[in-house]
Amino acid sequence: MKLQGKAALVTGASRGLGQALAEELAARGAKVVLIARGVAELEKVAARIRAAGGDAFALPGDVGEKAAVHGLAGAAAALVGPIDVLVHNASILGPTPLRLLLDTECEDLHEVLEANLVGPFRLTKIIAGSMALRGEGVVVHVSSDAAVAAYPRWGAYGVSKAAQDHLSRQWAAEIGEFGVRVFAVDPGEMDTEMHARAIPAADRSSLASPRVVAQRIAEMIESGSIAGGSRAIAQTWRAA
Amino acid sequence: MKPATRPRSEPGTERLLYVDPAHDRFAHHVARDLPDLLGAGDLMVVNDAATLPASLAVTGQSLEVRLVRRGRTDAEWFAILLGAGDFRSPTEERGPPRAVCEGEELDFGAGLSAAVTAVDPELPRLVEIRFHLRGAALLSALYRCGRPVQYAYLERELALWHFQNRFAARPWALELPSAGHCLTWETLLRMRARGVGIAHVTHAAGISSTGSLALDERLPFPERYEIALSTVQSIERTKDAGGRVVAVGTTVVRALEACQAEHGRLRAGEGEARLVIGPGFRPRVADGILSGMHEPTTSHYALLQAFAPRALLERALDAAARAEYLQHEFGDTMLILAN
Numbered sequence: 171m172k173l174q175g176k177a178a179l180v181t182g183a184s185r186g187l188g189q190a191l192a193e194e195l196a197a198r199g200a201k202v203v204l205i206a207r208g209v210a211e212l213e214k215v216a217a218r219i220r221a222a223g224g225d226a227f228a229l230p231g232d233v234g235e236k237a238a239v240h241g242l243a244g245a246a247a248a249l250v251g252p253i254d255v256l257v258h259n260a261s262i263l264g265p266t267p268l269r270l271l272l273d274t275e276c277e278d279l280h281e282v283l284e285a286n287l288v289g290p291f292r293l294t295k296i297i298a299g300s301m302a303l304r305g306e307g308v309v310v311h312v313s314s315d316a317a318v319a320a321y322p323r324w325g326a327y328g329v330s331k332a333a334q335d336h337l338s339r340q341w342a343a344e345i346g347e348f349g350v351r352v353f354a355v356d357p358g359e360m361d362t363e364m365h366a367r368a369i370p371a372a373d374r375s376s377l378a379s380p381r382v383v384a385q386r387i388a389e390m391i392e393s394g395s396i397a398g399g400s401r402a403i404a405q406t407w408r409a410a
Numbered sequence: 411m412k413p414a415t416r417p418r419s420e421p422g423t424e425r426l427l428y429v430d431p432a433h434d435r436f437a438h439h440v441a442r443d444l445p446d447l448l449g450a451g452d453l454m455v456v457n458d459a460a461t462l463p464a465s466l467a468v469t470g471q472s473l474e475v476r477l478v479r480r481g482r483t484d485a486e487w488f489a490i491l492l493g494a495g496d497f498r499s500p501t502e503e504r505g506p507p508r509a510v511c512e513g514e515e516l517d518f519g520a521g522l523s524a525a526v527t528a529v530d531p532e533l534p535r536l537v538e539i540r541f542h543l544r545g546a547a548l549l550s551a552l553y554r555c556g557r558p559v560q561y562a563y564l565e566r567e568l569a570l571w572h573f574q575n576r577f578a579a580r581p582w583a584l585e586l587p588s589a590g591h592c593l594t595w596e597t598l599l600r601m602r603a604r605g606v607g608i609a610h611v612t613h614a615a616g617i618s619s620t621g622s623l624a625l626d627e628r629l630p631f632p633e634r635y636e637i638a639l640s641t642v643q644s645i646e647r648t649k650d651a652g653g654r655v656v657a658v659g660t661t662v663v664r665a666l667e668a669c670q671a672e673h674g675r676l677r678a679g680e681g682e683a684r685l686v687i688g689p690g691f692r693p694r695v696a697d698g699i700l701s702g703m704h705e706p707t708t709s710h711y712a713l714l715q716a717f718a719p720r721a722l723l724e725r726a727l728d729a730a731a732r733a734e735y736l737q738h739e740f741g742d743t744m745l746i747l748a749n
Contacts, residue, residue, distance in 0.1 A: 227545070227546045228546060229549075229550060230550065231550070237569070240553075240571050240574065241463075241553030241554070241570070242553075244460050244462065244553065244580075245546065245550060245552075245553055247579045247580045248484075248549050248580055249545065249546055251579075251580065252458070252580060253579070296574070297579075299578070300458055300577050300578065300579035302577065302595070302598075303456070303458060303577040303608065303610055304610070304638075304640075305640075
């Protein structure tokens with residue numbers, strides 16, 4: 171799907187990969203709605219995109235909150251039209267420093283699942299019906315290698331991302347035939363604030379730039395060579 | 411006929427009254443049987459408008475502002491005023507709203523306010539307002555402060571998600587375009603497998619009654635619509651191949667027929683439906699309609715008579731009432747289509 175003129179929605183767009191993705195999609199001509207909890211940061215990103223000649227709208231809100239999601243989706247469609255590209259980038263780690271499962275409260279696991287699994291499910295449920303009706307759309311779930319490998323202390327996050335990977339496959343199995351492409355992408359380790367919170371001692375020079383990863387993901391959306399239901403690795407992927 | 415007081419817990423189980431004017435007969439089904447009543451080559455056209463929370467309470471006053479029609483910009487709206495009482499009182503029993511005057515400021519709390527820019531000289535409950543916010547800020551505030559229009563027959567106040575159809579996108583509708591509410595994706599998937607096409611228009615479904623007879627005489631207000639090019643093409647292909655076009659809801663009939671009447675043909679793009687459709691009107695685009703159950707006094711019922719003779723409708727609706735069909739937004743459904 172060529173992004174020029176398309177309506178895109180990116181969650182968690184105020185910093186890190188979400189910000190880079192919003193900028194990249196706008197640079198490729200998409201009208202982009204940015205959602206995140208932090209109002210000031212979000213406005214700043216949207217203003218920067220507009221200053222660069224892009225179409226960007228900031229909608230502050232929490233996609234993990236049931237009462238807010240219909241409003242966010244409705245406002246987004248009112249601003250840029252029915253959404254063609256939905257990128258689930260927002261996610262939370264749970265309490266940091268990260269904890270062993272035996273030290274994890276049930277409530278903390280619940281909160282992580284609500285934000286990283288149920289939130290994206292709700293938003294897709296609201297938006298993908300219109301994509302299926304129009305016979306076109308792309309839904310991207312930003313995953314993590316913690317969805318595949320079990321690293322000690324990454325339990326809550328890893329479980330939520332593994333479940334989100336399967337949610338992605340499940341959506342693809344059901345709405346792929348309506349022309350909606352749903353896939354997951356593992357961005358790899360990136361030099362972001364979220365990464366610094368999880369692994370404060372990491373060598374930043376060994377981490378990928380969110381900007382480069384965002385370009386790869388935008389190419390995946392545009393090229394169509396990532397099939398619905400698949401899980402791509404951004405840092406080793408090359409356009410076919 | 412009794413109202414449905416809550417949304418169905420099991421979707422697709424709404425009853426479906428199938429009225430066939432070609433054979434002067436009717437039959438009882440359920441909504442998920444709909445694919446069996448249509449055939450390969452038929453086309454169903456839905457209204458994909460999402461519902462905006464169009465009811466705003468003025469802070470500290472017994473005054474409700476109900477958005478009924480968008481004006482020239484996103485900040486300008488026509489609205490009606492309602493007085494004391496909440497959704498539990500039928501609108502006709504609500505207290506008269508206090509008079510407002512041009513230039514007056516209305517504060518809805520949480521940073522949302524508007525100025526009254528005009529008051530209808532004959533019907534002072536009909537006003538024009540201009541919000542002080544625009545764009546993303548206005549939409550965020552509307553969703554924060556607004557509530558979906560509720561109905562007195564509901565057993566409890568419902569949330570915004572109850573008033574959305576499963577394929578809705580842009581929030582143009584001010585009340586739920588309810589004919590599409592019985593359509594589950596299971597039903598749509600089966601329809602697709604049978605070779606029934608599905609197309610869409612976006613129509614700003616507006617208020618269907620205001621509680622004031624004088625105001626109701628002005629209904630329906632002109633309603634904004636947009637028809638996609640793909641929909642125009644699907645309808646043309648369907649007609650050329652001898653298939654039937656089924657409009658899901660009176661709003662879809664209004665959009666398609668208004669466009670056809672204005673331009674002499676269907677064309678893609680935006681328009682404003684001013685057409686009032688009733689007995690004697692011959693639909694040129696829609697061959698049939700999927701609709702809620704409507705009683706003989708309503709304007710919706712008048713529209714149904716464009717699809718089936720009154721005598722057949724009366725017989726069918728009598729039978730439906732005896733069979734305890736439910737009416738209104740979350741009620742049962744009716745397909746009028748010649749077989």
